[in-house]
Amino acid sequence: MNHPSAELSRFVAELSFDDIPESVLRRAEDFLLDCLASILAGSSSRPVQAIASFARTMGPAGGPSEDMVARRGSSPLFAALVNAASAHMVEQDDVHNGSVFHPAAVIFPPAIATAQALGRSGKELLVAAVAGYEAGIRIGEFLGRTHYTVFHTTGTAGTLAAAMTVGRLLNLNPAQMLHALGSAGTQAAGLWEFLRDGADSKQLHTAKAAADGLTAAWLASDGLTGASHILEGKQGLAAGMSQDADPARLTSELGSRWALVETSFKYHASCRHTHPAADALLAVMQKNKLEFNNIASVVAHVHQGAIDVLGPVVKPTSVHQSKFSMGTVLALIARHRHAGLPEFDAALHDAAIADFRDRVTMRLDPEIDAAYPKQWIGKVTVQTRQGQTLTGRVDVPKGDPGNTLTRPEIEEKALRLGCYRNAAAPEEVQSMIGKVWGLAECERVGNFL
Amino acid sequence: MNHPSAELSRFVAELSFDDIPESVLRRAEDFLLDCLASILAGSSSRPVQAIASFARTMGPAGGPSEDMVARRGSSPLFAALVNAASAHMVEQDDVHNGSVFHPAAVIFPPAIATAQALGRSGKELLVAAVAGYEAGIRIGEFLGRTHYTVFHTTGTAGTLAAAMTVGRLLNLNPAQMLHALGSAGTQAAGLWEFLRDGADSKQLHTAKAAADGLTAAWLASDGLTGASHILEGKQGLAAGMSQDADPARLTSELGSRWALVETSFKYHASCRHTHPAADALLAVMQKNKLEFNNIASVVAHVHQGAIDVLGPVVKPTSVHQSKFSMGTVLALIARHRHAGLPEFDAALHDAAIADFRDRVTMRLDPEIDAAYPKQWIGKVTVQTRQGQTLTGRVDVPKGDPGNTLTRPEIEEKALRLGCYRNAAAPEEVQSMIGKVWGLAECERVGNFL
The missing domain is CATH 1.10.4100.10 (2-methylcitrate dehydratase PrpD)
Structure with missing residues (x-):
């Protein structure tokens, strides 16, 4: 044999x-x-x-x-x-x-x-x-x-x-x-x-x-x-x-x-496919001292697998489903710098979170898609209320072996x-x-x- | 809904x-x-x-x-x-x-x-x-x-x-x-x-x-x-x-x-895909008064599904597997006129059954394949030891609604x-x-x- x-x-x-x-x-x-x-x-x-x-x-x-x-x-x-x-x-x-x-x-x-x-x-x-x-x-x-x-x-x-x-x-x-x-x-x-x-x-x-x-x-x-x-x-x-x-x-x-x-x-309490973009958003917000209310829209650049899994979730109707909503996850990151269990529990009926969510879109990114699944690169493009276009990127999301937990x-x-x-x-x-x-x-x- | x-x-x-x-x-x-x-x-x-x-x-x-x-x-x-x-x-x-x-x-x-x-x-x-x-x-x-x-x-x-x-x-x-x-x-x-x-x-x-x-x-x-x-x-x-x-x-x-x-x-104690050919063999044997020892070889004409399921079973090594062997099933029919549980139990190490089994082949038949799975037609071609070529056919195998059990x-x-x-x-x-x-x-x- x-x-x-x-x-x-x-x-x-x-x-x-x-x-x-x-x-x-x-x-x-x-x-x-x-x-x-x-x-x-x-x-x-x-x-x-x-x-x-x-x-x-x-x-x-x-x-x-x-x-x-x-x-x-x-x-x-x-x-x-x-x-x-x-x-x-x-x-x-x-x-x-x-x-x-x-x-x-x-x-x-x-x-x-x-x-x-x-x-x-x-x-x-x-x-x-x-x-x-x-x-x-x-x-x-x-x-x-x-x-x-x-x-x-x-x-x-x-x-x-x-x-x-x-x-x-x-x-x-x-x-x-x-x-x-x-x-x-x-x-x-x-x-x-x-x-x-x-x-x-x-x-x-x-x-x-x-x-x-x-x-x-x-x-x-x-x-x-x-x-x-x-x-x-x-x-x-x-x-x-x-x-x-x-x-x-x-x-x-x-x-x-x-x-x-x-x-x-x-690290985040959501579907793993949301993590690279979440960390990229955190990076661009920290670097540019952005607040929740500064952000007009976000494009999350993703691999095809993220679109397959997260794409069907347009308007989450349960806490669990909201963990598969790219818009909800990025809204929580923008507001709390963290998307943990209590943050998800509070988010489902929060109108400001829903409003932010609807201003998030996903877009297939050839570089990210080619690297996936070996590497999970995160990229976001943020439009600010002030008219700026800012980009954020992480090559290794938090929790990965190259950026692990102690x-x-x-x-x-x-x-x-x-x-x-x-x-x-x-x-x-x-x-x-x-x-x-x-x-x-x-x-x-x-x-x- | x-x-x-x-x-x-x-x-x-x-x-x-x-x-x-x-x-x-x-x-x-x-x-x-x-x-x-x-x-x-x-x-x-x-x-x-x-x-x-x-x-x-x-x-x-x-x-x-x-x-x-x-x-x-x-x-x-x-x-x-x-x-x-x-x-x-x-x-x-x-x-x-x-x-x-x-x-x-x-x-x-x-x-x-x-x-x-x-x-x-x-x-x-x-x-x-x-x-x-x-x-x-x-x-x-x-x-x-x-x-x-x-x-x-x-x-x-x-x-x-x-x-x-x-x-x-x-x-x-x-x-x-x-x-x-x-x-x-x-x-x-x-x-x-x-x-x-x-x-x-x-x-x-x-x-x-x-x-x-x-x-x-x-x-x-x-x-x-x-x-x-x-x-x-x-x-x-x-x-x-x-x-x-x-x-x-x-x-x-x-x-x-x-x-x-x-x-x-x-009716027979074998995989359903063997039944049409089994009944067709029974029919040709009864009509021509053939015995087990008269038969030199059998071609079972079948649908593709039969080849998919039965094709891998060349030399059965268990009683259960022999129920998926077209050759074994036709050998039992030829010898006993019946392929029931006791017949299968006795067949596994029977040299004459194995010898007959190796003289059975399956061949894809366009008419049968087109009718399947709505209708399960059985056809066989038998070569006798005396050099005759005989064919048998059933349109409705025993046990089907058109030929059911009382x-x-x-x-x-x-x-x-x-x-x-x-x-x-x-x-x-x-x-x-x-x-x-x-x-x-x-x-x-x-x-x-």
């Missing part, structure tokens, strides 16, 4: 703690904390509560895995489902630019749930998560840009990433891991159509990617077989759902390039998210932070709350 | 018992019995047992819905998952030719599980099932032939059919039903790639279609929203997974044409399937048959075993 799907499965099955550089392990802990805090921040929202209620109706009354939304124990399947539903809710979890994929939301919830159920160590959890990032990011890159025009890569590639992660914790051998990959790939789903209505499907996508990937791995450990060429085969994932898939990306530099450390933190900044973000809408008390979040920083020494992964 | 997805959702939400012709209701009962018997026949198989074991690990210890594989109670989600995994296992459940979709396997398991949990009547179960058939078949037709080249329609359209069925039992209003459709469509998955390996994904597809559709409906009743144009939208199901989708098919003749009665019983034939098939490998005792199957024939008078759907 020596084809891309098999090679990737073997890498995941055979990766050991000692293979992974220190910097990768520390960054994995950073993303874990970022994910746990995101789960707390999303936990009170309506879509997440609906999924938690479904888990109560259909799942067991208790269990070894921590449902951080309902604050109760459940089976690994339902803990993964509910926590993953919440992890992406407030749009503050991490993102890998090159694959346009949010790894943490679909990798950590099933990893934690499985580790808790099987009594795995912190080191085993970290190895499994790193394996999931490396596989999932490469699968997202493999599926390419045409895939992302219709499919939500975090839902599709996320299902396979979750399966690889959980498969590692189940100690699947390379052949079993390939079966898990096959069963995950044939479940991969997630369409962007919901964006047009501002519907709740994004939460369903992360929830199901985590749960379905976990299902694939668990079934493989019990002997269920899957397609051996699910990614690159003639009737496989790419054949059905991509026009520019590149199998070489699946196994490129496995074990030498660590895709995990290319992953970005999200551990104190990560802790501060975790406290803000964890305490949002009183999801957790500050001391609970502090204790959670301590558990994450000490994870590598932990003999048996327990509850984080 | 007046677009195809909305119109279809409204039809499902508003269909009443009195709208449905008597003949449609009776045929729905026939397919229900056929499905229950198929669940029993598949219940001891390895892939089904793996999925049942997963349900035990992840689900509740008991519940109101009947898991007919493990013979225990569970929540609706897991009863639907496990029973649907088993319903398609032995390839004896029904099929709708025009949509190349197996409705019963993905519609009855979630319908029964939900009806049992909510204490619904037999009439309500029948209405929901009819609604699911009408919607699911039209969605399969809408997705078209290009979809089926890569995607397993029973997995994809099946997820939406299950959601519509369960949504009806949850009494969703038209708006909620549209949300259920949106949440189902964004989960729709299932790739043919597994056929190349003879892997177990077909069972995973039916299991997950049933469970994911049920999930979509249950979440909609709890307020989770979905895309309103999931089928025909710019980033919807057809945009991502079809090149010849026709939205007019979604709502064509709703309430006047009953697609359910176009559905066929499966209730005594359906009962006989149910007994054969239900008692296969001692899944149930004959008296249990007899009692089950009685419950199905009395369903319309039943106040509260209970266990069938």
Whole structure:
């Protein structure tokens, strides 16, 4: 067995703690904390509560895995489902630019749930998560840009990433891991159509990617077989759902390039496609000492993917949808210098924000589009009320590896998210932070709350 | 709201018992019995047992819905998952030719599980099932032939059919039903790639279609929203997974044409694509009094879909895979005049069957391909050992509406399937048959075993 799907499965099955550089392990802990805090921040929202209620109706009354939304124990399947539903809710979890994929939301919830159920160590959890990032990011890159025009890569590639992660914790051998990959790939789903209505499907996508990937791995450990060429085969994932898939990306530099450390933190609480323009606007405002009321209009110069995802959102009707509105995001930046969760909550019915929003347009920029998705360049052109035309530019948005967050900044973000809408008390979040920083020494992964 | 997805959702939400012709209701009962018997026949198989074991690990210890594989109670989600995994296992459940979709396997398991949990009547179960058939078949037709080249329609359209069925039992209003459709469509998955390996994904597809559709409906009743144009939208199901989708098919003749009665019983225990040629071979053998040993070679003249699905299966390595081998099926017909479950079990390591199999070829036939999928014509050309060239033809294979099974034939098939490998005792199957024939008078759907 020596084809891309098999090679990737073997890498995941055979990766050991000692293979992974220190910097990768520390960054994995950073993303874990970022994910746990995101789960707390999303936990009170309506879509997440609906999924938690479904888990109560259909799942067991208790269990070894921590449902951080309902604050109760459940089976690994339902803990993964509910926590993953919440992890992406407030749009503050991490993102890998090159694959346009949010790894943490679909990798950590099933990893934690499985580790808790099987009594795995912190080191085993970290190895499994790193394996999931490396596989999932490469699968997202493999599926390419045409895939992302219709499919939500975090839902599709996320299902396979979750399966690889959980498969590692189940100690699947390379052949079993390939079966898990096959069963995950044939479940991969997630369409962007919901964006047009501002519907709740994004939460369903992360929830199901985590749960379905976990299902694939668990079934493989019990002997269920899957397609051996699910990614690159003639009737496989790419054949059905991509026009520019590149199998070489699946196994490129496995074990030498660590895709995990290319992953970005999200600084603004909005869709990642808005961040480069947001930072560019912040830069031009700071440089020229502009205020909210000085700005007549803004053109955000963007890549095609931003137009595909954000274009349908003209007049947001929910807080969640407003995070996909370029106009709303730039309005919040202009007014508050920050687009965080409380700012979005207050913005939805604010007439001045809506007025600013309607004066923002997006325009396809050839330079930005050519650099994307490897690099996310931000450019804006601002017309001032005084008749000036000003331009702003950032080459590396805040949170990207070249402009990353420090551990104190990560802790501060975790406290803000964890305490949002009183999801957790500050001391609970502090204790959670301590558990994450000490994870590598932990003999048996327990509850984080 | 007046677009195809909305119109279809409204039809499902508003269909009443009195709208449905008597003949449609009776045929729905026939397919229900056929499905229950198929669940029993598949219940001891390895892939089904793996999925049942997963349900035990992840689900509740008991519940109101009947898991007919493990013979225990569970929540609706897991009863639907496990029973649907088993319903398609032995390839004896029904099929709708025009949509190349197996409705019963993905519609009855979630319908029964939900009806049992909510204490619904037999009439309500029948209405929901009819609604699911009408919607699911039209969605399969809408997705078209290009979809089926890569995607397993029973997995994809099946997820939406299950959601519509369960949504009806949850009494969703038209708006909620549209949300259920949106949440189902964004989960729709299932790739043919597994056929190349003879892997177990077909069972995973039916299991997950049933469970994911049920999930979509249950979440909609709890307020989770979905895309309103999931089928025909710019980033919807057809945009991502079809090149010849026709939205007019979604709502064509709703309430006047009953697609359910176009559905066929499966007579041979093999993939439906083998049946026309099997019946044509039977016809030529009977007419010319040919025996197994008289036949030097057979050319099966087929539609392209048969080549797509059966072509990869050259040398079957499992009983299940042999049901997708045109050569094996024709060899069994030639020797036994019948290709049932025991015949397949005995065939896998039979050298004479393998030798015959290697003398069968498939050839694309323009007339058959043009008539497909509306009509499934069978033609074979047989070379005899005596040097004769003989041809056989059937225009309507056994089990199709024009050549259907009588209730005594359906009962006989149910007994054969239900008692296969001692899944149930004959008296249990007899009692089950009685419950199905009395369903319309039943106040509260209970266990069938």
